[in-house]
Amino acid sequence: MDINDDxxxxxxxxxxxxxxxxxxxxxxxxxxxxxxxxxxxxxxALQRSLDEWRAGSVPWPQWAESVDTSRELFGRLVGVLxxxxxxxxxxxxxxxxxxxxxxxGAEVLIPEIEFTSGVYPFAVHxxxxxxxxxxxxxxxxxxxxxxxxxxxxxxAQSATGEVADVPAIISAxxxxxxxxxxxxxxxxxxxxxxASEVDFLAVAAYKWLCAPRGxxxxxxxxxxxxAEGSHPRRAEFFDRLKPLAAGWFAxxxxxxxxxxxxxADGARAFDISPAWxxxxxxxxxLELLLDVGIDQIHxxxxxxxxxxxxxxxxxxxxxxxxxxxxGIVDRSWPGAPDRLDAARVRYxxxxxNMRFGFHLFNDESxxxxxxxxxxxxxxx
Numbered sequence: 592m593d594i595n596d597d598x599x600x601x602x603x604x605x606x607x608x609x610x611x612x613x614x615x616x617x618x619x620x621x622x623x624x625x626x627x628x629x630x631x632x633x634x635x636a637l638q639r640s641l642d643e644w645r646a647g648s649v650p651w652p653q654w655a656e657s658v659d660t661s662r663e664l665f666g667r668l669v670g671v672l673x674x675x676x677x678x679x680x681x682x683x684x685x686x687x688x689x690x691x692x693x694x695x696g697a698e699v700l701i702p703e704i705e706f707t708s709g710v711y712p713f714a715v716h717x718x719x720x721x722x723x724x725x726x727x728x729x730x731x732x733x734x735x736x737x738x739x740x741x742x743x744x745x746x747a748q749s750a751t752g753e754v755a756d757v758p759a760i761i762s763a764x765x766x767x768x769x770x771x772x773x774x775x776x777x778x779x780x781x782x783x784x785x786a787s788e789v790d791f792l793a794v795a796a797y798k799w800l801c802a803p804r805g806x807x808x809x810x811x812x813x814x815x816x817x818a819e820g821s822h823p824r825r826a827e828f829f830d831r832l833k834p835l836a837a838g839w840f841a842x843x844x845x846x847x848x849x850x851x852x853x854x855a856d857g858a859r860a861f862d863i864s865p866a867w868x869x870x871x872x873x874x875x876x877l878e879l880l881l882d883v884g885i886d887q888i889h890x891x892x893x894x895x896x897x898x899x900x901x902x903x904x905x906x907x908x909x910x911x912x913x914x915x916x917x918g919i920v921d922r923s924w925p926g927a928p929d930r931l932d933a934a935r936v937r938y939x940x941x942x943x944n945m946r947f948g949f950h951l952f953n954d955e956s957x958x959x960x961x962x963x964x965x966x967x968x969x970x971x
Contacts, residue, residue, distance in 0.1 A: 604882045605882045605883045606887075607883065607887060607888070607891045610879060610882070610883045613632060614628060614631070615631065616628050616952060618936065618937055619936040619953075619956075620937045621936060621947040621948055621949060621953065621961060622946075622948060623798055623911075623950045624749065624912060624941070624946045626804065627797065627800065627801035627802070628801065628952070629801050629803070629872060630801060630876055630879045632879060633801065633803075633874075633879070636874070637869075637871055637872035640868045640872075644868065651867060654870070655867055655870075657867070657873065658678055658865045659673070661796075661877060662676045662678055663676075664878055665794075665796075665808045665877055666810070667881060668779065668784075668877060668885065669779065669784050669785065669794075669810060670785045670786055671786045671810050674813075674856065674857040674858060674859065675810050675857060676808055676809070676810050676811075677808070677861035678807070678870075679862065680806070680807055680863060681708070681795060681807050682709065682776060682793045682794070682795050682807055683708040683711065683712050684836070684863070685793050685807055686709065686713075687836070688832060688833060688834060688835045688836075688861060689741075689772060689791060689832065690712040690715070690721070691831075691833070691835060692828055692829075692831040692833070693713070693721055693740060693828070694740070694824075694831075696719075696720035696722075697720075699721065699723050699739075699740065699741045700725075700735060700739045700741070700743070701723060701725055701742075701743045701744060702728040702744050702755075703727055704750050704751060705743070705745060706750070706774075706776075709745065709772075709793075710743075713741075724739075728753055729753075732759040732762070732763040735763035736767065737767050739764070739767055739769045740769055741769055741772060742763075742769050742770070742772070744774065745773075745774040745777060745778070746774065746778035746779075746782055747778040749777050749941060749942075750941050750942030750944055751914045752777070752911070752912025752914045752946065752948075753910065754778075754782065757773065757788070757789075758788075761789060768824060770790045771790050772789065772790065772791040772793065773789040773791070773793070774792075774793050775793070775794040776794050777798065777799065777912065778799070779796075780801070780880055780888070780950070781799050781885070781889055781950060781951075782885070782889060782911070783889060791810060791811060791812075792810040793807070793808070794808045794809075795807045796873055796876075796877075799911075799950060800873070800876055800880065801876040801880075802869070802872060803872040803873060805866045806865075806869050806870055806873045809858070811858040813857070834854065834861045837860065837861075838863060839864065840864045840865065841859070841860050841862050841863070842854060842855060843855030843856075843859050883951060888950075889911075891951055893909065893911060895911075895955065895957070896912070896913050896947075896949045898955065899913050899947060899958045902958070902959075902966070903915075903965065911948060911950065912946060912947070912948050912949075913946070913947040913948075914944040914945070915945045916944055917943055917944065917945060918943075920945055924967070926967070927945075927964065927965045927966075927967075930964040931961065931964045931965065936960060936964055938961070
């Protein structure tokens with residue numbers, strides 16, 4: 592996958608400048624790694640639904656419609672059909688059925704700095720011999736071997752912002768018949784992703800997709816893709832893959848009481864009962880991202896991140912996330928955290944690093960504000 596290709600196939604209807612007017616951030620907000628502030632259309636829709644809930648003025652199915660709207664919009668965002676998208680609340684919850692379907696003694700290969708929510712769903716199966724093996728992200732493809740059952744990795748790492756070589760890792764996994772699970776939580780919204788290239792794509796929507804916390808997506812292969820799999824263990828795996836949290840919503844509206852069981856077809860069977868209002872705020876945010884186009888957002892975000900890197904004397908990169916070790920900050924720019932706080936620059940710390948995330952609502956003035964605070968340029 593070329594990260595400059597937009598799998599949505601959409602022509603941008605909004606410029607970055609036009610889209611930025613939908614945000615009301617009052618500071619240099621560079622912390623999309625932690626959460627994404629909502630566009631006004633998402634915020635307004637959420638507030639209307641909360642007012643309706645408070646007044647008891649509408650039936651709940653009106654809010655629930657936002658789940659399928661979000662499902663369809665997310666599918667367009669990552670290049671798959673809506674019936675290949677399951678909806679949930681968190682990445683770890685959506686990964687649980689995948690981990691449970693692994694055979695006893697399976698090996699899961701992950702990057703050594705992978706975020707916990709992508710590790711523990713597999714690690715908890717150690718009692719039946721499931722092994723989690725780690726390798727550096729930059730050599731993850733080379734670490735895949737015949738013992739590897741599944742490869743789980745983030746398109747952009749949470750702690751470092753490092754962008755994975757997705758095509759190389761997918762190719763290595765296919766050679767040995769291993770499954771691939773891509774986490775797009777720190778990438779979807781600024782990095783073009785093509786979900787059809789991997790077996791599963793998991794994304795929490797409250798970061799770069801600028802949605803309320805409590806909405807997440809999992810893309811799954813179509814039945815045709817599963818049937819066409821050439822490796823014998825693929826069929827065995829998908830036979831074991833079950834919607835472990837199946838409830839009334841997994842029935843697709845076909846059942847509310849008792850037996851017999853009527854699960855929805857495809858990924859829809861893996862849905863959990865939705866937190867209505869969070870989905871009401873999610874759909875408009877996805878709509879806006881599609882209106883702008885991920886290719887345009889990608890170009891904008893990378894340009895801002897590289898402006899920041901260049902200003903600090905760092906090499907340019909292909910990530911919208913700039914991560915700097917705290918030890919380097921202490922040596923090169925002593926007092927930078929206090930100056931950033933004083934300048935009201937929002938950033939975060941994770942894994943011993945300072946993280947700065949640049950998104951479509953940011954502009955060059957945000958970069959310069961952060962640069963001046965880190966380097967103390969204004970008082971030098």
